[in-house]
Amino acid sequence: MSVLDEVLDANEAYAASFGEKGQLALPPARRFAILTCMDARLDPAKYAGLAEGDAHVIRNAGGRASDDAIRSLVISYKLLGTAEWFVVHHTDCGMEFFTDEVIRGLLASSLETAALGPDGFTDVGTGPGSAEANYIDWLTIADAQESVVEDVARIRAHPLVPGGIPIYGYLYDVTTGRLVEVPGATKAGLPV
Numbered sequence: 001m002s003v004l005d006e007v008l009d010a011n012e013a014y015a016a017s018f019g020e021k022g023q024l025a026l027p028p029a030r031r032f033a034i035l036t037c038m039d040a041r042l043d044p045a046k047y048a049g050l051a052e053g054d055a056h057v058i059r060n061a062g063g064r065a066s067d068d069a070i071r072s073l074v075i076s077y078k079l080l081g082t083a084e085w086f087v088v089h090h091t092d093c094g095m096e097f098f099t100d101e102v103i104r105g106l107l108a109s110s111l112e113t114a115a116l117g118p119d120g121f122t123d124v125g126t127g128p129g130s131a132e133a134n135y136i137d138w139l140t141i142a143d144a145q146e147s148v149v150e151d152v153a154r155i156r157a158h159p160l161v162p163g164g165i166p167i168y169g170y171l172y173d174v175t176t177g178r179l180v181e182v183p184g185a186t187k188a189g190l191p192v
């Protein structure tokens, strides 16, 4: 079966037992938001105990506090009432395995999927690529703990973020499923 058919079949089963979820309110009932990585091993609904309607989950590569992640967080509190935020990065994040220079070089030579080996990512596809990658800040991660601290600090200092919202910083351990606090981030995210 194709991925498309698998997804549509799964959705058919989901919708068949949708029940009361059709009556859920738009604002998240538990009034919090999680910014986390898109990594396929992370399931925020499971690792944080969420049901439909509970919380906002904002995901991107790395769970970074990009301008667009902040856009979503601002909408989350200003229009939909969230009052506590989590920034959750994780161990073994793919964003640690390359730099801006590396991904720009890879994309400049080929648009096909690169291979990840012991020496990092290498191109195995053919060209042409594109120089457009030079205009993107890829927000790669050099140190997992430090990236959580940086992102929490950036959100805390943002002029559109009220000082009263606590921001918690955690690293999800992909080998145990556990959320491990990053104390420097929690400190940086204290209400001011």
Ligand SMILES: [Zn+2]
Pocket: 037, 038, 039, 061, 062, 063, 090, 092, 093, 094, 095
């Ligand atoms: Zn990741």
